Amino acid sequence: MALIITDECINCDVCEPECPNSAISQGDEIYVIDPNLCTECVGHYDEPQCQQVCPVDCIPLDPEHQETKEELHKKYLIISA
Incomplete structure:
Protein backbone atom coordinates (compact mmCIF):
# COMPACT_ATOMS: atom_id res chain seq x y z
CA MET A 1 0.00 0.00 0.00
CA ALA A 2 0.99 3.55 -0.47
CA LEU A 3 0.53 5.96 2.40
CA ILE A 4 -1.88 8.88 2.64
CA ILE A 5 -1.83 12.07 4.69
CA THR A 6 -5.13 12.77 6.44
CA ASP A 7 -6.75 16.13 7.09
CA GLU A 8 -5.32 16.02 10.61
CA CYS A 9 -2.05 17.24 9.05
CA ILE A 10 -0.76 20.43 10.71
CA ASN A 11 1.63 21.38 7.87
CA CYS A 12 4.65 21.10 10.14
CA ASP A 13 6.98 20.42 7.16
CA VAL A 14 8.83 17.49 8.75
CA CYS A 15 7.63 14.67 6.48
CA GLU A 16 8.56 16.07 3.06
CA PRO A 17 12.36 16.05 3.48
CA GLU A 18 12.26 12.55 4.97
CA CYS A 19 10.79 10.93 1.85
CA PRO A 20 13.55 9.23 -0.18
CA ASN A 21 11.33 9.08 -3.29
CA SER A 22 10.11 12.72 -3.23
CA ALA A 23 6.55 11.39 -3.03
CA ILE A 24 5.44 14.05 -0.52
CA SER A 25 4.62 17.59 -1.60
CA GLN A 26 2.57 20.54 -0.41
CA GLY A 27 -1.03 20.27 -1.58
CA ASP A 28 -3.71 22.95 -1.63
CA GLU A 29 -4.34 22.73 2.12
CA ILE A 30 -2.13 19.96 3.51
CA TYR A 31 0.77 17.81 2.38
CA VAL A 32 -0.06 15.02 -0.05
CA ILE A 33 1.59 11.75 -1.07
CA ASP A 34 1.86 10.66 -4.71
CA PRO A 35 0.91 6.95 -4.63
CA ASN A 36 2.91 6.39 -7.82
CA LEU A 37 6.10 7.36 -5.97
CA CYS A 38 5.37 6.05 -2.48
CA THR A 39 7.05 2.73 -1.69
CA CYS A 54 4.95 12.86 12.03
CA PRO A 55 4.07 14.54 15.34
CA VAL A 56 0.29 14.07 14.91
CA LEU A 77 13.58 -0.47 -8.51
CA ILE A 78 11.80 1.44 -11.29
CA ILE A 79 11.95 4.77 -9.42
CA SER A 80 15.62 4.41 -8.48
CA ALA A 81 16.78 3.24 -11.93
Missing part, protein backbone atom coordinates in the same frame (compact mmCIF):
# COMPACT_ATOMS: atom_id res chain seq x y z
CA GLU A 40 6.53 3.00 2.09
CA CYS A 41 10.33 3.42 2.08
CA VAL A 42 10.78 -0.17 0.84
CA GLY A 43 14.26 -0.32 -0.65
CA HIS A 44 15.49 2.52 1.55
CA TYR A 45 14.43 1.88 5.15
CA ASP A 46 12.68 -0.74 7.27
CA GLU A 47 9.83 1.62 8.16
CA PRO A 48 8.19 4.59 6.43
CA GLN A 49 10.19 7.60 7.54
CA CYS A 50 7.31 10.06 7.23
CA GLN A 51 5.30 8.04 9.75
CA GLN A 52 8.27 8.03 12.11
CA VAL A 53 8.62 11.83 12.19
CA ASP A 57 0.30 10.50 13.51
CA CYS A 58 -1.73 11.42 10.41
CA ILE A 59 -0.06 9.16 7.81
CA PRO A 60 -1.86 5.80 7.65
CA LEU A 61 -1.88 3.21 4.88
CA ASP A 62 -4.00 4.24 1.89
CA PRO A 63 -6.68 1.55 1.41
CA GLU A 64 -7.23 2.71 -2.18
CA HIS A 65 -3.63 1.84 -3.15
CA GLN A 66 -2.98 -1.66 -1.84
CA GLU A 67 0.37 -3.19 -2.79
CA THR A 68 2.43 -6.08 -1.49
CA LYS A 69 6.00 -5.66 -0.30
CA GLU A 70 7.10 -7.29 -3.56
CA GLU A 71 5.12 -4.76 -5.62
CA LEU A 72 6.54 -1.90 -3.55
CA HIS A 73 10.05 -3.25 -4.12
CA LYS A 74 9.47 -3.43 -7.89
CA LYS A 75 8.23 0.17 -7.81
CA TYR A 76 11.37 1.14 -5.83
Whole structure:
Protein backbone atom coordinates (compact mmCIF):
# COMPACT_ATOMS: atom_id res chain seq x y z
CA MET A 1 0.00 0.00 0.00
CA ALA A 2 0.99 3.55 -0.47
CA LEU A 3 0.53 5.96 2.40
CA ILE A 4 -1.88 8.88 2.64
CA ILE A 5 -1.83 12.07 4.69
CA THR A 6 -5.13 12.77 6.44
CA ASP A 7 -6.75 16.13 7.09
CA GLU A 8 -5.32 16.02 10.61
CA CYS A 9 -2.05 17.24 9.05
CA ILE A 10 -0.76 20.43 10.71
CA ASN A 11 1.63 21.38 7.87
CA CYS A 12 4.65 21.10 10.14
CA ASP A 13 6.98 20.42 7.16
CA VAL A 14 8.83 17.49 8.75
CA CYS A 15 7.63 14.67 6.48
CA GLU A 16 8.56 16.07 3.06
CA PRO A 17 12.36 16.05 3.48
CA GLU A 18 12.26 12.55 4.97
CA CYS A 19 10.79 10.93 1.85
CA PRO A 20 13.55 9.23 -0.18
CA ASN A 21 11.33 9.08 -3.29
CA SER A 22 10.11 12.72 -3.23
CA ALA A 23 6.55 11.39 -3.03
CA ILE A 24 5.44 14.05 -0.52
CA SER A 25 4.62 17.59 -1.60
CA GLN A 26 2.57 20.54 -0.41
CA GLY A 27 -1.03 20.27 -1.58
CA ASP A 28 -3.71 22.95 -1.63
CA GLU A 29 -4.34 22.73 2.12
CA ILE A 30 -2.13 19.96 3.51
CA TYR A 31 0.77 17.81 2.38
CA VAL A 32 -0.06 15.02 -0.05
CA ILE A 33 1.59 11.75 -1.07
CA ASP A 34 1.86 10.66 -4.71
CA PRO A 35 0.91 6.95 -4.63
CA ASN A 36 2.91 6.39 -7.82
CA LEU A 37 6.10 7.36 -5.97
CA CYS A 38 5.37 6.05 -2.48
CA THR A 39 7.05 2.73 -1.69
CA GLU A 40 6.53 3.00 2.09
CA CYS A 41 10.33 3.42 2.08
CA VAL A 42 10.78 -0.17 0.84
CA GLY A 43 14.26 -0.32 -0.65
CA HIS A 44 15.49 2.52 1.55
CA TYR A 45 14.43 1.88 5.15
CA ASP A 46 12.68 -0.74 7.27
CA GLU A 47 9.83 1.62 8.16
CA PRO A 48 8.19 4.59 6.43
CA GLN A 49 10.19 7.60 7.54
CA CYS A 50 7.31 10.06 7.23
CA GLN A 51 5.30 8.04 9.75
CA GLN A 52 8.27 8.03 12.11
CA VAL A 53 8.62 11.83 12.19
CA CYS A 54 4.95 12.86 12.03
CA PRO A 55 4.07 14.54 15.34
CA VAL A 56 0.29 14.07 14.91
CA ASP A 57 0.30 10.50 13.51
CA CYS A 58 -1.73 11.42 10.41
CA ILE A 59 -0.06 9.16 7.81
CA PRO A 60 -1.86 5.80 7.65
CA LEU A 61 -1.88 3.21 4.88
CA ASP A 62 -4.00 4.24 1.89
CA PRO A 63 -6.68 1.55 1.41
CA GLU A 64 -7.23 2.71 -2.18
CA HIS A 65 -3.63 1.84 -3.15
CA GLN A 66 -2.98 -1.66 -1.84
CA GLU A 67 0.37 -3.19 -2.79
CA THR A 68 2.43 -6.08 -1.49
CA LYS A 69 6.00 -5.66 -0.30
CA GLU A 70 7.10 -7.29 -3.56
CA GLU A 71 5.12 -4.76 -5.62
CA LEU A 72 6.54 -1.90 -3.55
CA HIS A 73 10.05 -3.25 -4.12
CA LYS A 74 9.47 -3.43 -7.89
CA LYS A 75 8.23 0.17 -7.81
CA TYR A 76 11.37 1.14 -5.83
CA LEU A 77 13.58 -0.47 -8.51
CA ILE A 78 11.80 1.44 -11.29
CA ILE A 79 11.95 4.77 -9.42
CA SER A 80 15.62 4.41 -8.48
CA ALA A 81 16.78 3.24 -11.93
